[in-house]
């Protein structure tokens with residue numbers, strides 16, 4: 001089974017400086033920042049679920065000064081990876097959903113403090129792999145960091161798709177609307193201490209009655225949880241690693257740069 005990148009188009013590499021239009025608390029553990037501004041025009045269409053690289057400016061930096069700093073090669077701004085949740089080109093708006101996590105971090109803190117008129121650097125978008133729509137059924141597992149990407153991938157599935165999506169959230173009020181096909185059963189699991197590792201998704205996968213056909217798989221979230229799910233899917237279920245999307249999005253106790261090193265080692 002081939003894993004298509006979604007969509008198979010060229011991605012832009014220029015850094016845009018986008019403007020915060022509004023920042024709203026979507027659920028207790030998720031802050032939605034809606035971005036716009038002149039640099040958003042020309043952002044490629046159909047990128048929902050794909051990743052972007054945010055460059056976080058020091059608090060109070062004007063758009064002009066941040067643009068100048070980036071153009072002059074200033075690399076001090078922390079870079080963090082996020083997902084295009086929605087793009088409304090007619091309104092020139094882009095939604096990015098940030099997990100509100102314990103201890104914060106440059107991106108989380110920036111989103112919580114973001115006010116209309118603030119700016120942020122945006123690189124990309126870049127593709128992630130979406131499940132092959134020809135799969136017999138679909139299996140999704142995601143924590144809150146991967147909820148935006150998983151939701152976009154679910155919303156992209158054919159209307160007659162069947163399967164299961166497991167979302168691990170911090171509290172019941174973190175349940176949000178996901179416009180998945182009717183045949184996808186969505187299961188919300190509560191894990192109220194995201195800084196301790198969880199096997200809930202793995203337990204769910206193991207308890208599931210698996211149809212004979214190979215599933216289209218989307219799994220992303222915390223490093224250790226994802227490692228357990230990957231081992232199960234490859235070693236016990238015998239799935240071909242080229243045909244599934246299994247990706248670590250963050251790691252307990254590590255900032256993003258450290259996580260990237262752990263992921264690639």
Ligand SMILES: Cc1cc2nc3c(=O)[nH]c(=O)nc-3n(C[C@H](O)[C@H](O)[C@H](O)COP(=O)(O)OP(=O)(O)OC[C@H]3O[C@@H](n4cnc5c(N)ncnc54)[C@H](O)[C@@H]3O)c2cc1C
Pocket residue numbers: 051080081082083084096097098099100101102103104105106107108109128144145146148149194195248249250251252253254255256257
């Ligand atoms: C392809 C891709 C797409 C992603 N899309 C999104 C997205 O749309 N929304 C989103 O919220 N995240 C997303 N992430 C994850 C995000 O990049 C990381 O969570 C990142 O570390 C957050 O940066 P920060 O500055 O807030 O925290 P950092 O400075 O990186 O970390 C500070 C501390 O917070 C902890 N931490 C980091 N993330 C979390 C978390 N989710 N829950 C609990 N503790 C955490 C770290 O372990 C560390 O101890 C994505 C990652 C990838 C690879």
